[in-house]
Amino acid sequence: MTIGLRDEAGAVIDKFDVNHEKLMHLIVVSEDLSHFEHLHPEYEWNGTFRVDLTFPAGGRHKLFADFVPSGGAQTTIGEWIDVEGEGAGRPVVPEAELAKTIDGKRIELDIAGLSPNADAMLTFSFKDAPSGRPIDDLEPYLGAVGHVVILSEDAETYLHVHPADEASTGPEATFHTSFPSSGTYKIWGQFQHQGRLITVPFVVNVTK
Ligand SMILES: [Cu+2]
Structure with missing residues (x-):
């Protein structure tokens, strides 16, 4: 393209x-x-x-x-x-528990301010899944500890958010944003650890 x-x-x-x-x-x-x-x-x-x-x-x-x-x-x-061809057409369903294990890492997302036009604070935390040990050696990805992209369910609202402390290496990475309206949003966090890119998706519901 x-x-x-x-x-x-x-x-x-x-x-x-x-x-x-x-x-x-x-x-x-x-x-x-x-x-x-x-x-x-x-x-x-x-x-x-x-x-x-x-x-x-x-x-x-x-x-x-x-x-x-x-x-x-x-x-x-x-x-x-x-x-060309058919899309997968999967529903975008908000998740009850914002935690995932990817590539041997337990990644949790905590969000304060999950309501429209509020100051929202997203905190990703990282643990080694087998041992439960916090991961404090995240590597910079594109010059920051992580990058977060957020889209509304209809893909009309796009938010690209950078970390509050770009130099953090974990175990937490914090991002500030604001969801402009109620509804379902998908969040992708991207981080790097031991030379590998981790992309972790979460689906949340923003309500008044
Ligand atoms: Cu990029």
Whole structure:
């Protein structure tokens, strides 16, 4: 896929600032939010980026391109695309317990302020699953202890959140955000430990 960027007057945008170590961050999700990818398209020339995409299933997908035009503000553009074939169509169901074991690590998410327009504080905590020992040697991923992307169930609201303390190495990583309205949201936390990227998804319900 190539992504070409132009300003409102139709002029090519060809200068970008590095933002979290990259010129562009591209988030790809299926309509049911079951498929999630965070990619970094390569800049080619003349305002054009290029990236290889693989879709595990068909159906509608949404792409979010995150970038900073030089001298401008952080910008996110979202576009729906159709992929041939059927989508998985899984329901997005809020989880009663926000804890998962991935790659031998127990990851828990605690959220304070899970109501619309409140200051929400997300705290991820990490333990070695077999021993229960806290993990305090998380590695920087794209220049911070972690990255969090949040989407509303309809993929219309996109939040990209960076940690309160970017230099933290665990066992906790804290993120501040605000959910703009009631409803179901999916949260993906991305962290690095022992050279491996961990992507941990959670589904929550935001209510008044
Ligand atoms: Cu990125």
